[in-house]
Amino acid sequence: MEAKKKWDLISIASIPLTMTLANSMLIPVLPAMQKALKISSLQASLIITAYAAVAILFIPLAGYLSDRFSRKAVILPGLILVSLAGVGAGLAAVWSDKAYIFILIARLVQGLGSAGCFPVVLPLVGDLFKSDKDVSSSLGLVETSNTFGKVVSPILGASLAIWAWYIPFFAIPVFSMISFILVLFLVKSPAKDKEEVSKIRLKKFLQAIIALLRMKGKWLYGIFAIGGISMFIIFGSLFYLSETLEFRGIKPIIKGLVLAIPLAGLCILSYLSGKWIGQNKQVMKWTSFIGLVLTAAVLYLLGFVKWDQTWWIVLMLTIASAGIGAALPSLDALITEGIDKKQRGTVTSLYSSMRFIGVAAGPPISALLMRGSMSTLFFVIATAGLAAALLAAFTIRPGRGYR
Numbered sequence: 244m245e246a247k248k249k250w251d252l253i254s255i256a257s258i259p260l261t262m263t264l265a266n267s268m269l270i271p272v273l274p275a276m277q278k279a280l281k282i283s284s285l286q287a288s289l290i291i292t293a294y295a296a297v298a299i300l301f302i303p304l305a306g307y308l309s310d311r312f313s314r315k316a317v318i319l320p321g322l323i324l325v326s327l328a329g330v331g332a333g334l335a336a337v338w339s340d341k342a343y344i345f346i347l348i349a350r351l352v353q354g355l356g357s358a359g360c361f362p363v364v365l366p367l368v369g370d371l372f373k374s375d376k377d378v379s380s381s382l383g384l385v386e387t388s389n390t391f392g393k394v395v396s397p398i399l400g401a402s403l404a405i406w407a408w409y410i411p412f413f414a415i416p417v418f419s420m421i422s423f424i425l426v427l428f429l430v431k432s433p434a435k436d437k438e439e440v441s442k443i444r445l446k447k448f449l450q451a452i453i454a455l456l457r458m459k460g461k462w463l464y465g466i467f468a469i470g471g472i473s474m475f476i477i478f479g480s481l482f483y484l485s486e487t488l489e490f491r492g493i494k495p496i497i498k499g500l501v502l503a504i505p506l507a508g509l510c511i512l513s514y515l516s517g518k519w520i521g522q523n524k525q526v527m528k529w530t531s532f533i534g535l536v537l538t539a540a541v542l543y544l545l546g547f548v549k550w551d552q553t554w555w556i557v558l559m560l561t562i563a564s565a566g567i568g569a570a571l572p573s574l575d576a577l578i579t580e581g582i583d584k585k586q587r588g589t590v591t592s593l594y595s596s597m598r599f600i601g602v603a604a605g606p607p608i609s610a611l612l613m614r615g616s617m618s619t620l621f622f623v624i625a626t627a628g629l630a631a632a633l634l635a636a637f638t639i640r641p642g643r644g645y646r
Contacts, residue, residue, distance in 0.1 A: 248371055252381055254425035255364055255371075256388035258318065261422040262361045263392030265325055265353060265415045266294050266602070267506075268400035270481055271499050274489040275408040279336075280343045284613075288482060288606035293347050295603035297354035298362075299596045305359040306366070306592025314367040314432050317359040322423040324356025329415030336409035346412075353415070361389070362595030367432060369579045369591075376522050378580055383517010383572040390510035390568060393477075394503045397485075401499030462581075463590065465638025466574050467597040469531065472631040473567045473574075474601030476538065476624050477509070479609040480560050483620060486613065491553065501557060508561040512568030520573050524641030527573035531639070534569030535632035537562065542625030546618045563628070570635070577639065 269276075273287040280287075309317045328349045335345030364385055372378045403410040481502065488498045512534070520527045541562045548555075574594075582590045612620040 250429045251371055251431060252368070252384060254422075254429040255367060256385050257422040257425050258322075258364050259361045259385055259389035260392040261322070261325070261418045262357050263389055264396050264399065264418050265329070265357065266291060267393050267396035267481070268403075268411045268414070270485050271397045271401040271495065271502055272404045272408055272411055273482075273485060275404055275495075279408050280346075282343055284486060285607060285610045286343070288610045290346060290350055291478070291482075291606045292603045293350040294354040294357065295599040297351045298358040298599045299603065301355055301358035302362045302592045302596040302599065305362060306590070306595075308359075309363045309366065309592075314363050314370065315426060315430060317363050318367075318426055319423060321356045321359025321363075322419050322426070325353050325360065326356075326416035326419040326423070328353035328356060329412050329419065332415075333409050333412035336412060349412075362592045365575060365579050365591040365595070367430075370432060378576065380517055380521075382575040382579060383514060383520070386517060386572045386575055387510055387514040390506060390513045390571075393506040394510050397481075397502035397506070398496075398499040401495040401502075405495055462639050463578070463594075465634045466578050467594050469535070469570070469631045469634050470574055470594055471597035471601040472627045473535075473570065474598045475605045475608075476542075476601075476628055477564065477567060478602050478605030479620075479624050480505070480542075480563065480605075482606040482609045483613060483617075484556065484560060486610075487556070488553070493553075501553070504557050505560040505564040508565035509568035512565040513571055516569045517572040520576060524577065527577050528635060528639045528641060531570040531573045532632055532635040534566040535628055535635055536566070537569075538564075538566035539625050539628035539632055541566075542621050542628055546621035546625060549618075551617070566628075570631075577641075 269290060273284075273290065276282070276290065277284060277287045305317050305321070331352070332346045332349035335349060336342050339345050365382065368381045368385060369378055372381055399414070400411045403414055484502060484505070485498070488501055493501065516530055516534075520530055541559045545556065545559045550556075578591055578594050608623075609620060612623055
């Protein structure tokens, strides 16, 4: 890796960390929100879903703007929006009689800000480094930062909520502004060619994207779907685990620590996988496939084996999360390295949109499935994991129209 760009990469890695904290930090607090706001578990899950749902709509626009102008010009305003919305949600929780509605509105605004942050990180990493090996290892670090945020967030969220359930809302602006300062002063994104940029008009750009999707659509759509399914499994299982621990009377700090265990598996495997895959596209494909098969297998096991001991559930979810952690850096690298820089922002934003669909769908679908049985929930998400593995096997075909 180019030594002079290490600070750029560290600053960039703070963005997915911050965006993850802005969402996952609230998961262990949802049961407390239910009690304080007098809402159902499904309504509480919408506090997570609202953040992701609006991001889905605006991520493609953010990707286009980052290709048209610059990555930083999209990321920095996004971080400011995330900060302001965090303050707004916290103030609504403290002062408003209709706190739930205002919190949902603030979360929608926060999702709008997040649309210009993490999705633009992937193409920015691709812009910074010339070597595919450097891009792969850097994306592995970015994905590790993302998953590390998931590890820290339940512990941090549960710890802050001991003071008051709404304190995590006020913590989000602190992390966002730290990331803002790092990106503003330490990230030196490559200058765009003015003549080239002037040619990027929306109509022609959309035509070029449509042509690209026609040419490379098979493997791109496969990766889009795998990314969405992976996030659906992660956030659906986390919501289930949070509700289960609350029902069993686990204390907040212990609950945060337990929620962090599956995410630690995700984080460790993301880091190791990013180091392992290098530039080899076949390795990326089969690493994704094996990781997703492992995820599906242990989730089916959870559904079939009628044990409800906490240690067993946490162990199986940790292995399932580790399988997804093995797949994610490969997906990031395949999609970033396989697309020309001029279209990279938009295409990776479509991929990020699919991931956000998974984030948005996970909690409410889990809340609905949990009204039946634990087995039903795990059979559904295991089948989704198996479908993702088959997509990796049959749609990602390096050397056959990949470039």
